[in-house]
Amino acid sequence: MSATQARDIEGARRVSYSLSFSNSPTMSFHSPPAGSLGANLSGRALKQLTPFNSQNIKILLLENVNQTGRDILTAQGYQVEALKTSLPEAELIEKIRDIHVIGIRSKTKLSQNVLREAKNLLVIGCFCIGTNQVDLDYAAKQGIAVFNSPFANSRSVAELVIAEIIALARQLCDRSMEIHRGFWNKVSQNCWEIRGKTLGIVGYGHIGSQLSVLAEAMGMKVIYYDIVSLMAMGIARQVPTLDALLEEADFVTLHVPDLPETRNMISHAQFSKMKTGSYLINASRGTVVDIPALIEAMSSGKIAGAALDVYPNEPAANGEYFNNNLNQWGEQLRALNNLILTPHIGGSTEEAQRAIGVEVGEALVRYINEGTTLGSVNLPEASLRSLTSDEPDHARVIYIHHNVPGVLRKVNAILGNHNVDKQISDSKGETAYLMADISDVKVEDLKEISEQLDALSSRILTRILY
Numbered sequence: 001m002s003a004t005q006a007r008d009i010e011g012a013r014r015v016s017y018s019l020s021f022s023n024s025p026t027m028s029f030h031s032p033p034a035g036s037l038g039a040n041l042s043g044r045a046l047k048q049l050t051p052f053n054s055q056n057i058k059i060l061l062l063e064n065v066n067q068t069g070r071d072i073l074t075a076q077g078y079q080v081e082a083l084k085t086s087l088p089e090a091e092l093i094e095k096i097r098d099i100h101v102i103g104i105r106s107k108t109k110l111s112q113n114v115l116r117e118a119k120n121l122l123v124i125g126c127f128c129i130g131t132n133q134v135d136l137d138y139a140a141k142q143g144i145a146v147f148n149s150p151f152a153n154s155r156s157v158a159e160l161v162i163a164e165i166i167a168l169a170r171q172l173c174d175r176s177m178e179i180h181r182g183f184w185n186k187v188s189q190n191c192w193e194i195r196g197k198t199l200g201i202v203g204y205g206h207i208g209s210q211l212s213v214l215a216e217a218m219g220m221k222v223i224y225y226d227i228v229s230l231m232a233m234g235i236a237r238q239v240p241t242l243d244a245l246l247e248e249a250d251f252v253t254l255h256v257p258d259l260p261e262t263r264n265m266i267s268h269a270q271f272s273k274m275k276t277g278s279y280l281i282n283a284s285r286g287t288v289v290d291i292p293a294l295i296e297a298m299s300s301g302k303i304a305g306a307a308l309d310v311y312p313n314e315p316a317a318n319g320e321y322f323n324n325n326l327n328q329w330g331e332q333l334r335a336l337n338n339l340i341l342t343p344h345i346g347g348s349t350e351e352a353q354r355a356i357g358v359e360v361g362e363a364l365v366r367y368i369n370e371g372t373t374l375g376s377v378n379l380p381e382a383s384l385r386s387l388t389s390d391e392p393d394h395a396r397v398i399y400i401h402h403n404v405p406g407v408l409r410k411v412n413a414i415l416g417n418h419n420v421d422k423q424i425s426d427s428k429g430e431t432a433y434l435m436a437d438i439s440d441v442k443v444e445d446l447k448e449i450s451e452q453l454d455a456l457s458s459r460i461l462t463r464i465l466y
């Protein structure tokens, strides 16, 4: 059953939606966008909502956003301009004045200076993991939602770690470097199969749990330590303390976030607990391992090998930057044997980029068409069940406002003459987000509601979808 055509009071935009699923494990946030399947479970045709009182949605995509994301947005009929690079600040300011949506990756800085000029901007899509290139607080205060894709690359990281476990156990990288230099060195001493060895996973989240499954499939025993109690995948076993894990594991792999409690989580005391001849892998955050302590543990033979994908300081661009100027121990580290050093590539695969394109593209469509903020990093997360086509005189009112007392009462007084079928309101810091579906409403009424809401002193942004 196809979704009903969008009604657009300016007659400009017609939307149709082709659904594709993200492969991210965070199902709650990736369930099919309500209203996008064309029908709900009861078989009723869902109504595609469309913004009231807005021109065609204009989107600027920078930094060569993946084709999957571009396709999702153009399929909606939005006006999409895609550029391969970032833009210098002056050009960005010029362009951002006119657009409703911007898609960026990590190089475009959306500072207060830039966002101040973004008078029409509704939403920012960060087609990447991090969001520190955006002034999130300022964006929230302007009612601009920000979405990203934090978990689309979990599988890529887990696969890299599997490769590293075998490579370390077989001293693969050293043998390869030797033969690159013309040196034949056929040895079996201290080279091992991974079958039957114990993998200790610290942090059993998106990556840690994927890795658990892969490692067991390769015949490893898996134990894990996490600050919360988590159900094991397969026959993995949670251990009560980090020390218990370090004492038992042949391979220790770190998958925790960068938090004050995880800084230097693995230092001298932890290396001393680890088995002699064991291995350490860090593809989480560079601050988690005390690198001088690792250098000492490897030099003494306590640790037989390590793989690092992340560092306390990482260069901003590709080039010959990994030296002592960046991290004072750089040279000592590079001199160690059986140490795999990679430039933060854990999540860098074509699949991850595609999944990011789908995840962020879909989040943008949901936000533009339905006002759903699930997954937003700077606005409260709010969602309402979709309207259906047998609810013809319904509209969705979205009111982003300052989080001050008395707003709900004033908003409901304005909506009062219409039946409020469903409503949700939530706040995050100084910003609050309200959605209400109202019935018995005519197009003529919408303008009046919009103007009355705009006149409230608490208003940041009003949107009406119908």
Ligand SMILES: NC(=O)c1ccc[n+]([C@@H]2O[C@H](COP(=O)([O-])OP(=O)(O)OC[C@H]3O[C@@H](n4cnc5c(N)ncnc54)[C@H](O)[C@@H]3O)[C@@H](O)[C@H]2O)c1
Pocket (backbone or CB within 6 Å): 129, 150, 151, 153, 154, 157, 202, 203, 204, 205, 206, 207, 208, 225, 226, 227, 228, 255, 256, 257, 258, 259, 261, 262, 283, 284, 285, 309, 310, 344, 345, 346, 347, 348
């Ligand atoms: N190398 C890369 O390219 C790359 C790519 C993606 C993610 N990462 C990093 O990998 C790490 C894990 O990512 P994720 O997506 O699995 O995160 P996640 O949030 O899904 O899982 C993190 C887990 O760590 C646990 N945890 C938090 N503090 C802990 C502590 N003190 N001790 C033990 N467990 C603790 C949490 O309870 C959670 O289960 C993050 O640091 C992330 O930034 C790196």
